[in-house]
Amino acid sequence: MVLSALPATQGIYGFVAFFMMRSMENPAVVFGVGLSVGLVCMLSAIRQGQVCANGIVGISQGHNVFTNTLIYAALPEFYAILGLVGALMV
Amino acid sequence: MISPMTKYSFILLNGEQEGLLEKLQEIGLVDITRSVKPVDGPSGDLFRAVEQRKDLVQSLGKIFFPETLQPIPVEGDLTYATAAALDTLEELGERMKALEKEAAAAKPWGAFDPELLKKLSDAGVPVQFHVSSAKSFDPLWVENEPVQVVKEDDGKVWFVVAGPDTLPDRVRGPRRSYEAIQQEIAEVQAEIDHEKAILLTAKKRQAEFEAESRDKLTQLDLYLAKQAAVPAAENTIVTLVGYAPTENEEAVTKAVEETGVFYLKDNAQVDDNPPISFRNNKFVKMFEVLTDMYGRPAYDGFDPTPFIAVFFLLFFAFCMGDAGYGLLLILIGFLLKKVDSFKGFAPLVVTLGIGTTVIGFLFHTFFSIDIAEWSIFRGFPFLPSKIAGYDGTMVLALIIGIVHLCLAMIVKTYNATKVKGFANSLGTWGWTLLIVGGTIVGALALVGVLDKAATKWIIIVLGVLSALGIFLLNDLHRNPLINIGSGLWESYNTVTGLLGDVLSYLRLYALGLAGAMLGKAFNDIGLMILGDGTSIPLWIPFLLVVIVGHTLNIAMCALGAFVHPLRLNFLEFFKNSGYEAAGRTYNPLKKPSPAMPPKAPSRRSRKLPVTTWCSPPSRPPRVSTASSPSS
Numbered sequence: 001m002v003l004s005a006l007p008a009t010q011g012i013y014g015f016v017a018f019f020m021m022r023s024m025e026n027p028a029v030v031f032g033v034g035l036s037v038g039l040v041c042m043l044s045a046i047r048q049g050q051v052c053a054n055g056i057v058g059i060s061q062g063h064n065v066f067t068n069t070l071i072y073a074a075l076p077e078f079y080a081i082l083g084l085v086g087a088l089m090v
Numbered sequence: 091m092i093s094p095m096t097k098y099s100f101i102l103l104n105g106e107q108e109g110l111l112e113k114l115q116e117i118g119l120v121d122i123t124r125s126v127k128p129v130d131g132p133s134g135d136l137f138r139a140v141e142q143r144k145d146l147v148q149s150l151g152k153i154f155f156p157e158t159l160q161p162i163p164v165e166g167d168l169t170y171a172t173a174a175a176l177d178t179l180e181e182l183g184e185r186m187k188a189l190e191k192e193a194a195a196a197k198p199w200g201a202f203d204p205e206l207l208k209k210l211s212d213a214g215v216p217v218q219f220h221v222s223s224a225k226s227f228d229p230l231w232v233e234n235e236p237v238q239v240v241k242e243d244d245g246k247v248w249f250v251v252a253g254p255d256t257l258p259d260r261v262r263g264p265r266r267s268y269e270a271i272q273q274e275i276a277e278v279q280a281e282i283d284h285e286k287a288i289l290l291t292a293k294k295r296q297a298e299f300e301a302e303s304r305d306k307l308t309q310l311d312l313y314l315a316k317q318a319a320v321p322a323a324e325n326t327i328v329t330l331v332g333y334a335p336t337e338n339e340e341a342v343t344k345a346v347e348e349t350g351v352f353y354l355k356d357n358a359q360v361d362d363n364p365p366i367s368f369r370n371n372k373f374v375k376m377f378e379v380l381t382d383m384y385g386r387p388a389y390d391g392f393d394p395t396p397f398i399a400v401f402f403l404l405f406f407a408f409c410m411g412d413a414g415y416g417l418l419l420i421l422i423g424f425l426l427k428k429v430d431s432f433k434g435f436a437p438l439v440v441t442l443g444i445g446t447t448v449i450g451f452l453f454h455t456f457f458s459i460d461i462a463e464w465s466i467f468r469g470f471p472f473l474p475s476k477i478a479g480y481d482g483t484m485v486l487a488l489i490i491g492i493v494h495l496c497l498a499m500i501v502k503t504y505n506a507t508k509v510k511g512f513a514n515s516l517g518t519w520g521w522t523l524l525i526v527g528g529t530i531v532g533a534l535a536l537v538g539v540l541d542k543a544a545t546k547w548i549i550i551v552l553g554v555l556s557a558l559g560i561f562l563l564n565d566l567h568r569n570p571l572i573n574i575g576s577g578l579w580e581s582y583n584t585v586t587g588l589l590g591d592v593l594s595y596l597r598l599y600a601l602g603l604a605g606a607m608l609g610k611a612f613n614d615i616g617l618m619i620l621g622d623g624t625s626i627p628l629w630i631p632f633l634l635v636v637i638v639g640h641t642l643n644i645a646m647c648a649l650g651a652f653v654h655p656l657r658l659n660f661l662e663f664f665k666n667s668g669y670e671a672a673g674r675t676y677n678p679l680k681k682p683s684p685a686m687p688p689k690a691p692s693r694r695s696r697k698l699p700v701t702t703w704c705s706p707p708s709r710p711p712r713v714s715t716a717s718s719p720s721s
Contacts, residue, residue, distance in 0.1 A: 009646055012608065012642070012646075013604070013608075015611070016604075016607055016608050016611045019611045019614065019615075020607065020611070070649065070653075071652075071653050071656070074649050074650055074652075074653035074654070075653070075657075077650070078597060078600075078601075078650070078654065081600055081601060081604045081650065082597075082600055084604050084607070085599075085600045085603050085604055088603065088604075088607055
């Protein structure tokens with residue numbers, strides 16, 4: 001269940017970026033930040049989901065790969081974090 | 091650090107292995123070079139026996155036993171009876187679920203005789219069952235159609251129609267009455283209780299299973315060690331090779347001499363590929379599990395665990411960066427001590443929590459609240475928010491990265507000198523002098539310790555000496571022109587690689603910032619709900635948002651804080667320090683203790699045969715003056 005819920009964390013990053021942009025007055029900046037963060041989070045979530053899906057298949061086949069999958073899944077998430085940090089630094 | 095190992099070569103008559111190996115298993119100090127996976131039929135059977143008992147103990151732990159249930163005596167093999175009872179219980183569980191579903195569907199129809207319904211159907215008057223909502227049920231149906239309402243409840247109407255009909259909401263009628271199903275449920279429940287009574291007997295004798303599992307594991311380990319014996323002289327004698335830490339030489343020698351077996355002992359050499367045993371203090375020992383995730387070093391390598399202990403802790407704390415989260419981790423660590431399966435991780439979690447608390451206070455963050463503004467912390471030496479015009483945490487992350495990489499290069503140089511000698515490691519010395527020396531000189535110049543002129547001359551001297559090592563003396567046995575070419579190629583790799591490696595440490599800053607901002611967002615949402623705090627009912631959603639939000643944040647931060655510091659150590663540090671995981675773990679032949687749950691080889695080893703690894707043929711061992719002259 002943890003593996004299937006993991007890609008959802010990118011949604012939280014997007015929400016945090018939205019939350020932090022509430023006080024921004026320049027609409028062009030808000031649009032640009034929103035678009036960039038949204039794209040980065042979406043693409044990294046897709047790839048993370050693929051990693052998690054492979055891990056779930058491995059676990060269903062009896063391989064002990066939960067910990068390794070969790071570690072590998074955290075790597076694409078890093079780019080969503082970088083996107084969020086970029087948004088916060090604007 | 092890596093424990094020095096002593097190599098023992100045993101030469102004994104074929105058939106005498108058992109006595110020697112049992113003695114070695116008793117002392118639990120000697121790693122006999124053997125396979126860790128089953129290699130043939132008998133070892134596969136032993137492995138499956140261990141796994142079966144482990145599965146039985148786990149399954150017994152998951153079953154609920156009513157207090158009124160009494161155990162019943164079991165005849166024959168308890169393991170077989172338990173496994174059969176578990177399978178039967180599973181089948182009965184499925185059957186019970188189906189019966190309960192059938193009973194729930196049949197209950198509204200009350201008592202009826204299925205035989206009568208069948209007779210009616212055979213007579214051309216089939217009885218149709220319908221379930222409609224109260225709103226869609228038309229009372230005129232009762233007058234105009236042969237309808238009998240059976241039950242009205244919960245906004246639904248259950249009714250039957252005698253004969254063919256066109257009314258809506260027809261359902262499949264129950265095959266038998268509720269009472270008949272209840273009778274079968276009672277019978278199945280009695281069978282379930284019987285099987286559970288057998289399992290309760292097994293559960294009360296769980297210690298027997300665990301003892302049997304330990305016994306089978308002991309037999310398996312002994313069997314694999316026996317199979318590792320190399321026959322010689324037309325199978326009349328066999329040789330075995332084992333390794334033990336040199337500090338245990340006295341105990342091993344004494345035990346072996348009691349068996350009367352002829353043996354030779356010598357200091358283990360790199361070519362022997364001996365198993366690697368670490369000798370670390372309690373603090374560093376906690377982090378050996380992380381080193382084992384990458385792999386143990388070669389015998390002539392270095393133990394990276396002390397470095398991982400310090401820097402993984404620092405990086406983890408940096409990524410979490412919140413004193414409140416650190417305190418929670420400490421609490422979680424103490425709670426983990428009470429859970430058997432996680433007891434081993436408790437000290438590590440507490441240590442990481444302490445580190446996180448310290449760094450969190452340095453970053454003046456407590457559950458994403460800036461505590462620098464609190465009056466009680468006025469004057470506390472927090473990290474400045476800006477260093478040289480840039481974010482303080484970002485600059486600190488880069489400084490930590492530079493220090494980490496410089497340390498890696500110093501370790502590489504030290505190891506290269508130890509293994510290859512000073513003359514053959516001048517290239518490495520050149521790079522370390524240039525990068526580490528340059529970094530130190532640059533830092534001293536920045537803080538004003540060195541003036542401009544002194545800095546200039548030191549840099550020039552460092553540059554010249556480094557260039558000699560990098561471009562001319564990197565390989566003394568090679569043509570200098572080839573050395574220059576090799577030096578240029580290495581320069582390109584180092585400049586691009588090192589820059590990327592330093593920038594990689596920015597992830598510490600990114601992870602810490604993301605976690606802090608996420609926590610702050612949840613705090614802000616909670617405060618928006620709470621308003622001015624005067625309305626008491628609003629405190630409940632406020633607390634809910636804050637607790638759920640921070641729980642989620644801790645989980646996400648902890649995952650990132652575990653993975654990325656690990657990556658920084660495994661990639662950046664190991665690459666720049668020249669670490670290679672070429673060694674194997676020290677795995678002495680020993681009996682599993684009752685306190686230690688038996689650990690069977692990996693489940694992936696079900697397929698047989700599996701390759702057996704042994705140390706490569708080594709040079710003939712030197713006869714020790716202390717060897718037994720028995721045979």
